[in-house]
Amino acid sequence: MRRLFLLALVLLSACRPKTGEPLEAEVRFVPEHPTVGKAEICIEVDPRLELTRVEVVGDMTHAGMIPVEDEAHPAGPGLWRVDAFDFNMRGDWVLTITAYDKQGKKYVKEVRLTVP
Amino acid sequence: MRTPDLLRLPLVGRFFRWRYSRFVLQVPLLLVALLALYDGFMGRQLAPKNFATVSVWLHYRGFLVLAIAVLGNLFCAACPMMLVRGPTRFAKRFLPEFKWPRALRNKYFVIALTLFYLFAYEYWDLWASPWLTAWLILGYFGVAFVVDALFPEGTFCKYVCPLGNFNFTLSTVSPTQIAARDPEVCLRCEGKYCVNGRVETPSGRKTLKEAPNAEGLRFPGCETKLYVPQIQSNMDCTLCMNCVRACPYDNVAWKLRAPGTEAAWARYKIDVVWLGVLLFFAGFMNAFAMVPPYYQLAERLSELLGTRNEALLLSTIFVLWTGLGLFLTLGVAMLADRVSGVRASPLKAVRFWGTGFFPLAFAMWAGHYAFHFLTGWASIIPVTQQALLNLGLPVGEPDWTLAALVPENWLYPLQVGILYLGLLAASYVLFRRARERNHFLAGGIVFTYFFLLVALALWVLAQPMEMRGTLLLPQ
Numbered sequence: 277m278r279r280l281f282l283l284a285l286v287l288l289s290a291c292r293p294k295t296g297e298p299l300e301a302e303v304r305f306v307p308e309h310p311t312v313g314k315a316e317i318c319i320e321v322d323p324r325l326e327l328t329r330v331e332v333v334g335d336m337t338h339a340g341m342i343p344v345e346d347e348a349h350p351a352g353p354g355l356w357r358v359d360a361f362d363f364n365m366r367g368d369w370v371l372t373i374t375a376y377d378k379q380g381k382k383y384v385k386e387v388r389l390t391v392p
Numbered sequence: 393m394r395t396p397d398l399l400r401l402p403l404v405g406r407f408f409r410w411r412y413s414r415f416v417l418q419v420p421l422l423l424v425a426l427l428a429l430y431d432g433f434m435g436r437q438l439a440p441k442n443f444a445t446v447s448v449w450l451h452y453r454g455f456l457v458l459a460i461a462v463l464g465n466l467f468c469a470a471c472p473m474m475l476v477r478g479p480t481r482f483a484k485r486f487l488p489e490f491k492w493p494r495a496l497r498n499k500y501f502v503i504a505l506t507l508f509y510l511f512a513y514e515y516w517d518l519w520a521s522p523w524l525t526a527w528l529i530l531g532y533f534g535v536a537f538v539v540d541a542l543f544p545e546g547t548f549c550k551y552v553c554p555l556g557n558f559n560f561t562l563s564t565v566s567p568t569q570i571a572a573r574d575p576e577v578c579l580r581c582e583g584k585y586c587v588n589g590r591v592e593t594p595s596g597r598k599t600l601k602e603a604p605n606a607e608g609l610r611f612p613g614c615e616t617k618l619y620v621p622q623i624q625s626n627m628d629c630t631l632c633m634n635c636v637r638a639c640p641y642d643n644v645a646w647k648l649r650a651p652g653t654e655a656a657w658a659r660y661k662i663d664v665v666w667l668g669v670l671l672f673f674a675g676f677m678n679a680f681a682m683v684p685p686y687y688q689l690a691e692r693l694s695e696l697l698g699t700r701n702e703a704l705l706l707s708t709i710f711v712l713w714t715g716l717g718l719f720l721t722l723g724v725a726m727l728a729d730r731v732s733g734v735r736a737s738p739l740k741a742v743r744f745w746g747t748g749f750f751p752l753a754f755a756m757w758a759g760h761y762a763f764h765f766l767t768g769w770a771s772i773i774p775v776t777q778q779a780l781l782n783l784g785l786p787v788g789e790p791d792w793t794l795a796a797l798v799p800e801n802w803l804y805p806l807q808v809g810i811l812y813l814g815l816l817a818a819s820y821v822l823f824r825r826a827r828e829r830n831h832f833l834a835g836g837i838v839f840t841y842f843f844l845l846v847a848l849a850l851w852v853l854a855q856p857m858e859m860r861g862t863l864l865l866p867q
């Protein structure tokens with residue numbers, strides 16, 4: 277019984293949801309450390325990935341905040357850009373970058389940053 | 393004029409006299425807790441998109457203050473934690489029952505637990521972590537089980553549960569209260585069943601206290617040991633309605649009363665008053681910890697102390713702020729006492745004047761929770777959908793843009809309104825007390841102190857929000 281309980285605890289503590297294939301990408305901001313207001317987001321991926329769509333959703337780490345959603349446009353081989361992403365509040369942000377390839381396969385990357 | 397009694401309303405009285413009424417109220421919250429556990433452990437670890445964090449830190453807290461303002465401590469009535477009662481009754485057959493230590497039969501232990509909880513909330517960013525929120529829920533059920541299994545029923549609610557005691561304290565402003573319909577009937581009542589419980593045995597009616605194992609229809613009495621004809625306050629009342637069912641004379645009322653005024657006449661013990669005072673300062677701190685001046689203060693303190701240890705900095709801010717609050721309250725209460733010509737002890741002074749903090753504490757928490765609740769109210773819809781989708785139920789794609797209930801520019805005026813109402817109720821309490829002393833200047837002194845605290849709270853609420861998990865920015 278105790279073993280079962282321990283196993284359940286380990287399983288519960290190990291649980292992390294899977295949302296898609298991990299996206300190998302380098303993410304840069306202009307300015308480098310965004311402050312409250314608009315900032316550019318550059319997402320660089322392997323050009324062989326042949327992405328068709330890249331979406332960026334920004335959530336704050338507090339429940340109840342409306343997410344900021346934007347779509348990146350292609351800006352060169354393997355380069356996608358959001359021109360003016362709206363960091364509308366100071367605090368911790370979680371950017372979820374979701375990309376889709378020609379086959380409709382989904383790739384996801386999460387980026388955490390603090391907006392001072 | 394007779395005080396209106398909610399139990400006289402059609403269906404309401406019948407419902408609460410029904411022995412399963414509390415269970416019916418508890419089941420929905422149990423389901424919410426189970427879904428929060430599931431999504432907190434298994435769902436995406438992103439607070440705004442997880443059912444655990446949204447339901448606990450937004451809706452539970454929001455509905456809680458709303459229910460307290462409109463009706464009473466309904467969340468204790470519907471508390472799913474008390475569903476551990478079935479398993480604990482079984483466990484009690486094999487376990488010894490201990491008496492809760494006399495030294496802890498007050499609110500000081502709860503005050504310490506509340507302080508620890510508030511520290512943990514900020515230090516571990518419970519609000520930002522679905523996983524920790526789920527552990528908190530699980531831990532809460534675990535502690536409720538252990539305390540309920542080892543100690544007399546009601547011990548957990550009265551002496552241990554920080555959430556319950558938070559509800560008790562805030563519900564002192566509620567517009568309803570349990571009371572005796574006719575005190576004369578109580579004088580003649582042979583068993584005081586509302587507190588002692590009732591059992592209808594084949595050989596007649598007995599109290600559960602004198603015949604705990606008797607066979608028959610059983611009606612437990614008040615677990616927190618409130619005796620209906622003497623109830624002056626909602627403190628310690630979980631609105632479980634045991635008293636309503638236990639009273640064989642149908643003499644218990646759920647009466648309407650003037651909201652926010654209880655503290656004007658109730659004679660709280662000093663530990664209860666400290667709990668009210670502390671909850672005001674803790675509520676202030678909870679809101680302050682979300683605005684830029686708080687982080688600037690932390691940076692300054694870090695330079696001053698030469699450390700970047702968050703636990704140390706957070707504890708220092710906590711201790712300084714609550715310590716300053718308690719110290720100032722003591723000083724102002726003593727000054728008011730001296731001005732009114734009373735030379736009582738400092739604690740007696742706090743006991744007399746500090747009751748004004750109860751409506752103020754409610755307003756502070758309600759103002760803060762109202763902000764979060766109203767900015768993100770509708771987000772419960774997509775997070776519930778997502779959690780159910782994770783369970784494999786076909787509930788449609790969540791719309792994550794659903795959030796605000798009211799336009800954002802209404803929020804601050806609403807918070808101002810809530811705090812002004814709190815100040816109004818507090819001033820009623822203070823001037824009623826000043827009238828007892830026949831010395832309005834004394835009431836005016838405490839009122840000025842309250843006014844300044846409310847002005848400071850309004851300044852905090854006017855600051856832009858900053859939702860940051862780390863106290864100091866990375867260097």
Ligand code: SF4
Nearest residue numbers: 578581585586620639
């Ligand atoms: S409320 Fe009912 S049970 Fe309690 S003392 Fe009065 S008559 Fe007796």
Ligand code: SF4
Nearest residue numbers: 614629630632633635
């Ligand atoms: S039994 Fe006690 S706690 Fe329950 S409603 Fe009556 S007075 Fe309140």
